[in-house]
Amino acid sequence: MSLLSIFDVAGSGMAAQSxxxxxTASNMANADSVANSEAGAYRAKQPMFASVQSQVNGQMENQGVRALGVTESQAPVQSRYEPANPMADADGNVWQSNVNPVDELVNMISASRSYQNNVEVMNSARQLMQKTLDLGK
Structure with missing residues (x-):
């Protein structure tokens, strides 16, 4: 892997973590939302990624990641009896989102740290290139 391709790989990693x-922020914002039907309830979303690889000199090399899309959680949503809620259905039930705030917080911390690691990789590669250029002086 060339030194310049490190920027592409780390950049794609930063985009994925972003x-x-x-x-995760969208999920956290909708964690306490309710709807008047099971179909209308907010469902947690997760992005899907795939590794981008290419063959160089007979060997497979990782070229980063790319986004495939966003999936919705298939976990069930819960109903809650609240007849005074304006969103209640005819039976007095509201439907909660299936977002687990603790899981989302863990996901946010993990994504943030991964983003920071990719920034460090880019900074290290930049410093190595700078030192290489300084050798020529």
């Missing part, structure tokens, strides 16, 4: 942070 997407994770955005979907």
């Amino acid at each position: 997407a994770r942070l955005n979907t």
Whole structure:
């Protein structure tokens, strides 16, 4: 892997972690939302990624990651009896989102640390390139 391709790999990793942070923020914002039907309830979202590889000199090399899309959780949503709620259905039930705030917090911390690691990789590669250029002086 060339030194310049490190920037591509780390950059794609940063983009992936940014997407994770955005979907996690969306999930956290909707964690306490309710709807008047099971179908209308907010479902937690998670981005999907795939490794990008190419063959170089007969060997497979990782070229980073790419986003495949966003999936919705298939976990069931819970109903809660609240007849005074304006969102209640005819039976007095509201439907809660299936977002688990603890899981989302863990996901946010993980994505944030992964983003920071990719920044460190880019900074280290930049410093190595700078020192290489300084050798020529």
